[in-house]
Amino acid sequence: MKTEHRDRPLPQLTLVRLLEFIREPEAIFWTFGFPILLAAGLGIAFRNKPADIVKVAVVAGESGSAQVASWLRRDKALQVEVLPEHEANLALRTGGVSLVAVPGAEGGVTWRYDDTNPDGRSARLLADDVLQRAAGRKNVVPVNDDRDRAPGSRYIDFLLPGLLGMNMMGDGMWGIGFSIVDARRRKLLKRLIASPMQRADYLGSYLLSRIVIVTTEIAVIAGFGTLVFHVPFRGPFPVFVLICLISGFTFSAMGLLLASRVNTIEAVSGLMNLAMLPMWVLSGVFFSSSRFPDFLQPFIHALPLTAVVDALRTNMLQGGGVGAIGLPLATLAAWLVASFTVALRIFRWR
Numbered sequence: 038m039k040t041e042h043r044d045r046p047l048p049q050l051t052l053v054r055l056l057e058f059i060r061e062p063e064a065i066f067w068t069f070g071f072p073i074l075l076a077a078g079l080g081i082a083f084r085n086k087p088a089d090i091v092k093v094a095v096v097a098g099e100s101g102s103a104q105v106a107s108w109l110r111r112d113k114a115l116q117v118e119v120l121p122e123h124e125a126n127l128a129l130r131t132g133g134v135s136l137v138a139v140p141g142a143e144g145g146v147t148w149r150y151d152d153t154n155p156d157g158r159s160a161r162l163l164a165d166d167v168l169q170r171a172a173g174r175k176n177v178v179p180v181n182d183d184r185d186r187a188p189g190s191r192y193i194d195f196l197l198p199g200l201l202g203m204n205m206m207g208d209g210m211w212g213i214g215f216s217i218v219d220a221r222r223r224k225l226l227k228r229l230i231a232s233p234m235q236r237a238d239y240l241g242s243y244l245l246s247r248i249v250i251v252t253t254e255i256a257v258i259a260g261f262g263t264l265v266f267h268v269p270f271r272g273p274f275p276v277f278v279l280i281c282l283i284s285g286f287t288f289s290a291m292g293l294l295l296a297s298r299v300n301t302i303e304a305v306s307g308l309m310n311l312a313m314l315p316m317w318v319l320s321g322v323f324f325s326s327s328r329f330p331d332f333l334q335p336f337i338h339a340l341p342l343t344a345v346v347d348a349l350r351t352n353m354l355q356g357g358g359v360g361a362i363g364l365p366l367a368t369l370a371a372w373l374v375a376s377f378t379v380a381l382r383i384f385r386w387r
Contacts (some may be wrong), residue, residue, distance in 0.1 A: 051242040066091060074096040074260050091160045092116045092134040094125040108171035109138070109164060125149075128142060128227045135160035142382035144172075194269065197262040198349035199322035202284065204258065205251055206316065206342050209288025211311055212250070213243045214296040218305040244289045251285035272352035276359055280352060280366070287369045291341070297384040316342035344368040 052153045095106045096121045109117045120128065127148065137149040150157035199244050243324060262268040270277065270362045295312060299305045319326060319333070320342035330338060344365035351357035351365075359366070 039246050049252070051245045051249075055246050073258060077261075077265070088115060090116045091136070091163055092118070092128075093136045093138060093164055094134040094141065095119045095129055095138045096122045096125050098122075101144060101146075101278055104170065105138055105146060107138050108168055111171060112163070112167040114166060115167065125264070126159050129381065136164055138164065138168075147163055147327055149238060154217050155341040164240070181308060191266075193266045194354060195350070197259070197266075197318075198353055200344035201258060201281075201349055202342055203257060203317070203322050204254060205281070205284045205345065206288045206313060208251055208254065209285060209290075209312060210292040210295065212247055213289055213292030214299075214305045214309055215302065216294070217296040218299050221300060222302065237381060240377070240384065242378075243293060247292075248282065248285045249290040254283065255281050268353070270353050271356035273358050276357075276362070277349070277352050279359070280345065280348045280362065283369045283373065284348075286339075287341055287345075287373040287376070290373050290380065293380040294376040295386070297380045319343070320353060321346050339368065341369055341372045354379075 066285065072104070077219055091114055093109060094108070095102055095117060098121065102119060106117050107121050109115050118128075118134070122139075125134070125137045126149075129137050129151070135154070139147040141147055148161050148165065150161050153157060163214055258267075259270075262271065291312065292309075295306055295308045299308065319329060319337045320340050322326075322342070323339075326334075326337050326343060338347075348362040348365035348369075349363050
């Protein structure tokens with residue numbers, strides 16, 4: 038006699054996990070609302086915008102001050118003020134200007150600026166170039182500017198795959214870890230021992246429920262990035278879906294592993310932070326992981342979040358298919374199999 042669908046533990050347990058999530062407004066906000074707010078804030082803060090106007094002060098009362106100011110005003114990227122020397126120095130110290138021009142004898146100019154300030158160095162180069170050309174200097178090599186502002190090279194394009202990976206990690210690990218430990222702490226797991234449910238059904242229900250949640254979350258965040266910031270999706274869409282599915286399973290399995298024997302919320306919080314903090318810092322969510330020293334790169338690329346972020350950026354921004362992300366997918370698969378296998382062996386109900 039075939040078992041009725043309602044009597045199968047895995048679908049029923051998966052439904053329970055989903056209902057538990059839906060009944061928690063805080064979890065819904067941190068899953069859907071927070072990453073959208075973060076993407077919107079950083080996307081607006083680092084949006085493409087016209088070049089900044091550089092403020093330059095010319096010291097008044099010196100021989101040639103009017104001529105230097107006139108020449109500098111020829112470039113629209115420079116905002117030039119003629120100030121007494123004490124006012125010009127005060128403006129430089131307080132950030133009112135990035136550069137002070139002090140005209141000298143025989144048509145010379147002294148540039149006064151803070152060489153540890155990138156704005157000051159940039160202002161010096163720009164103003165000096167304008168002044169030299171105005172005085173008659175000719176460029177030996179003719180050059181042209183080809184400005185490329187197409188989607189794909191902006192900070193928001195770099196950031197969105199990182200946010201997707203970070204949220205998949207957080208949902209998989211925090212969502213599962215807290216739920217299991219809380220149930221164990223309240224003696225709910227102890228009551229399930231007497232049921233005909235197998236351990237694999239119970240743990241598998243967590244994996245399946247988180248995949249449903251992660252899939253919905255990815256659709257919301259990726260759709261927001263595409264509609265609002267026009268973040269490109271250049272690779273095959275099925276490959277993008279494959280990356281998200283494997284990533285969701287991997288981080289959920291890691292959450293199961295970390296919560297398999299812990300009895301208190303404080304302990305699982307410490308373990309989660311210990312596991313995720315290195316990945317937050319090293320895996321290239323907000324800036325490229327290549328900034329770290331070479332001797333750290335093998336360790337960084339072995340981290341699951343690094344694999345997720347690299348795979349997403351390769352697919353979304355570079356148009357890469359399965360062949361281009363083989364190594365990241367293999368890394369994720371290894372973490373998935375190892376984490377779930379160990380969790381299944383060492384998990385305890387009490």
